[in-house]
Amino acid sequence: MDMQYSRLVEQIPPSGIRRFFDLLSGQKDIISLGVGEPDFVTPWSIREEAFAALDKGLTSYTANRGLPELRREIAKYLAKYKLRYDPETEILITIGVSEAVDIALRALLNPGDEVIVASPCYVSYQPLVMLAGGQPITLDTSKTKFIPTAGAIAKLITPRTKALFICSPNNPTGTTIPEAELRKIAALVRRHKIFVLSDEVYAEITYSGQHSSIGSLPGLQDQTIVLNGFSKAFAMTGWRVGYVCCPAPLLEQILKLHQYCAICAPIMSQYGALEALRHCQDEAVKMRRSYLQRRNFMLYALAEIGLPVVKPTGSFYVFVDIRRTGLTSEEFALRLLEQEKVAVVPGDAFGAGGEGFVRCCYATELVLLKEALRRIKKFHKNLSVL
Structure with missing residues (x-):
């Protein structure tokens, strides 16, 4: 047919x-x-916590936003990176970082909005921008040792630019954006009043000093969407637990999409993630x-x-x-x-x-x-x- x-x-x-x-x-x-x-x-204690949840019969849905205690623990964890998020209104538990990227873009973009995507990049970013009705604009970083620079970004900003998408530490290159360059990018983003989607799932796998989040820089938190999860740092790829952090008004829109397409992340996985943050650093x-x-x-x-x-x-x-x-x-x-x-x-x-x-x-x-x-x-x- x-x-x-x-x-x-x-x-x-x-x-x-x-x-x-x-x-x-x-x-x-x-x-x-x-x-x-x-x-x-x-790690064993994470698996044990999931077994215990099952043994207690904890097999129901959670709140759409995720377990309150997990959101509170995430807020404590992010504070070490100088990120301050209200666990009640600014943190949402998702089914891996992949869902977080998808619903954040769909909540943010209108048809024709442009998103500058630092490339090479993880394979889902540009297709998900397109599926959200946006237009991905490629920022080729191969000439700058795979580091996105404020100067290169500035050349791509137009009146239709809605957001910049970065990943640091980066998949596939392994590079991180130096803090000095991150500050220049932050100043550019503030000036043009665009959002930053920052994929920080490799934050715990940083070799030279502590991870720096663009959302921690002065005046940037209201323009930043932080995407993170448990897959890489805690070897929990199959558990499918991620989270998105952003200003409360935007999170309310993201939450609607999460309610309709996923309801919530698996409860056993959320209890495992809670154990990871409390006892598996x-x-x-x-x-x-x-x-x-x-x-x-x-x-x-x-x-x-x-x-x-x-x-x-x-x-x-x-x-x-x-x-x-x-x-x-x-x-x-x-x-x-x-x-x-x-x-x-x-x-x-x-x-x-x-x-x-x-x-x-x-x-x-x-x-x-x-x-x-x-x-x-x-x-x-x-x-x-x-």
Whole structure:
């Protein structure tokens, strides 16, 4: 039957990450440096808290905003980053950060509003801007060592600009925006009276000093939407708990969308998240130290191979420059997979500026990382003699 589907949805390509990893299905002996997921199991006390919730029969809906005690704990946690949010009116628990991004954009945008998106970026940002009726405007950061700058942003601002979307620490590049540059961006945002959507899900995986949030800068909280969650810091990807923090009037609009599309995040997951904030900060620190050790190994090994990278200062990714090989990002990734059974993500999956790079996730057991880098070295050497 000839059916007419949503023209808007038909225009949006499938996820470049998932499209590539469909190729892995059924293949054996693959070492994956692809999917951005901690290799740690969720800490035991978090799992135990979820078991206890189930044992008590806590299987109902929660309030749409989420458990009050979890929102209060999030407010305490964010205070260490100099963010002040009222847990009653300015914090909403969502089904992962993905839902938070989606409903925040839909509540904020009107048809034709422009959102400047620092790119390379996580694959969902630009499609979700489009699905919310907005127009993504790409800020290519590849010429500034993958750091969005106030000067570059200023050139893209028009009367239709509604928001700026940043992610620091960044997926896929591992870079963080220096505080001095963040202050310049904040001054620009204040002057033009636009919103900032700040994805801070990698805040706990910052290697050089404490994470800085743009929302903590003077006069910016009323223009900032902070997006965060538990997946990366506490190895809770499958639990699907995130949150959005913003001024109360905007949160009321976001809440409407959450009520209709999700109702609430799973109650057991919320109790697990509560345990994470109350008692598992030390576990997050241990994981970060492990990632730092692996990052240092990756930097050493890639330098030895002759593949340049911009040094990651956060998250658990390296964005490897493969332009000297003469291959496109997809050619490099496909041939590496076929010849050496190592999976990486082509950089063009992350938008403008990503071509000529591949993303490697080092949230992988060190012994497997070493074997993967041995195979990459062999692959690169064979390319060099062709």
